[in-house]
Amino acid sequence: MSMQRRNFIKNLSLGGAAASLVGGSSLAAYANESRAGQPFNLDYAPHFGMFKNHGGDGLVDQLKFMADQGFRSLEDNGLLGRPVEDQNLIGRTLEQLGMRMGVFVVDGGDNWKVSLTTGKQEFIDNFVNTCKKSVEAAKRVNAKWATVVPGYFERKLPIGIQTGHVIEALKRGAEVFEPHGLAMVLEPLSDNPDLFLRFSDQSYAICKAVDSPSCKILYDIYHMQRNEGNLIAMMDLAWDEIAYIQIGDNPGRKEPGTGEINYLNVFKHIDAKGFKGICGxxxxxxxxxxxxxxxxxxxxxxxxxxK
Structure with missing residues (x-):
């Protein structure tokens, strides 16, 4: 392939590249010629199923394919619901491949996810018990971060009271996680207007109130583009509480280059900040x-x- 042709392919937008692929041209040329198999500059974490057509259905084979492509981490939202033997298998394989474990979801069921804002003891107890189960799962895969979503608004209560209830519940969760070096990362979401946690500044204030190394922010770029925009500036303002980052372009929630976000600039900024964590x-x-x-x-x- 000529240098001119190579440069042309590298300068294609993803949309144009995808169109070329559909039209019969080989987008694989870009992947093959651009440091294929070498580690990426940032630590991107795929999830199971993302490469099932290449890696097959098996967890081990999918992890091996990810590692072969230069990915150094995995995230698995549903880890807590997997059988213990699968959790152990994932942990062993990650260790063998020299990969890290990203987030999994502290999922105690909708009864607490929609109710931490209420302050009701039954929901706090369920949350704390789920945090304890999460510690055991985290040990099996050497996880350092676990996603927590406070849930829905309690419309019958003033927002300040709801916020206080969430802070008190998260303090209880932090007490569980701190001795094990595990951080719950709060994720502001854009899925629907009933969700209590929606903005990075709101998340920042809650983390400051909880005041624990085990309560930090999961900054999901897709959700934050939808809810507040001004990504780089807002990320900078909340930076000292951001422990984990997630990726998705908007609209569509697909890979970088399929939407409006300039991910080349965003990734460059994250790298310049010295971020050594995982980008899910x-x-x-x-x-x-x-x-x-x-x-x-x-x-x-x-x-x-x-770079």
């Missing part, structure tokens, strides 16, 4: 099949190409 790939694939998976890898090589 919390999104779907824009295209189906092996071709879509190849396009996704190429998209990350492109967006990660800031």
């Amino acid at each position: 790939m919390e999104h779907g694939n824009a295209l189906p099949g092996k071709e879509g998976e190849t396009a996704l890898i190429a998209a990350y090589r492109k967006a990660d190409g800031f």
